[in-house]
Amino acid sequence: MTHQPQQSPQFFLTAPSACPYLEGQYERKVFTHLVGDKANELNDLLTQGGFRRSQNIAYRPACETCRACVSVRILANEFKMDRSLKRVWKRNTDLIGHSHRAEPSTEQYSLFRHYLDARHRKGGMSDMTVLDYAMMVEDTHVSTQIIEYRRRGPDSFISQKGEGELLAVALTDVMSDGLSMVYSFYDPDLADRSLGTFMILDHIQRAVAQGLPHVYLGYWVEGSRKMQYKIRFKPQEHLGPKGWERRD
Incomplete structure (x- = not known):
């Protein structure tokens, strides 16, 4: 059995909800918390990987049938x-x-x-x-x-x-x-x-x-x-x- 370091972020998946951008589509998001003394470093890595921040949450789309959201x-x-x-x-x-x-x-x-x-x-x-x-x-x-x-x-x-x-x-x-x-x-x-x-x-x-x-x-x-x-x-x-x- 392997053990993750205590500092490793845990990721969660939201339930489907109506997409605010494309009619008839449903969105899901994967997210994690940005807390602790590694928050800046983690925010850098996740933003470079297509995540966005909202308060102390970093999230990105994880929709099942759509890939329309593109990080720019x-x-x-x-x-x-x-x-x-x-x-x-x-x-x-x-x-x-x-x-x-x-x-x-x-x-x-x-x-x-x-x-x-x-x-x-x-x-x-x-x-x-x-x-x-x-x-x-x-x-x-x-x-x-x-x-x-x-x-x-x-x-x-x-x-x-x-x-x-x-x-x-x-x-x-x-x-x-x-x-x-x-x-x-x-x-x-x-x-x-x-x-x-x-x-x-x-x-x-x-x-x-x-x-x-x-x-x-x-x-x-x-x-x-x-x-x-x-x-x-x-x-x-x-x-x-x-x-x-x-x-x-």
């Missing part, structure tokens, strides 16, 4: 903006993102609530309370940060902070090989700014500045309109049966 990561050092993305970047040059410890605030939750009510009223997160939001941000054993985006002020060059109302927020894991965008949200009334796209562009810039080669975007689902934006950022890599494969 941007090759940050080689990324070049096309004309459309340059316009988004220029449109938001008056914003600055300030990163700090993963701590929730009432201001964040108000923006989060406004975003959900406008964009995901029927989604699985639609009934999240302020306590649920706090858990989403704080319940982490890995290196996680909040990035808050506001308009630049006269002292932003020195303070690296914006001023005024909060316009967008990203919850981001800092890994050994990249930044993983766990969740992001923004003011839905500012659709002309394309703030979701801008935050991805900003994360690419941050990854390059920190010497990190990748920005992890989670899953792309072919056939799902919700996910189409993720394949705009090239070159990128998709995780397949043979490992990470480049897509230009």
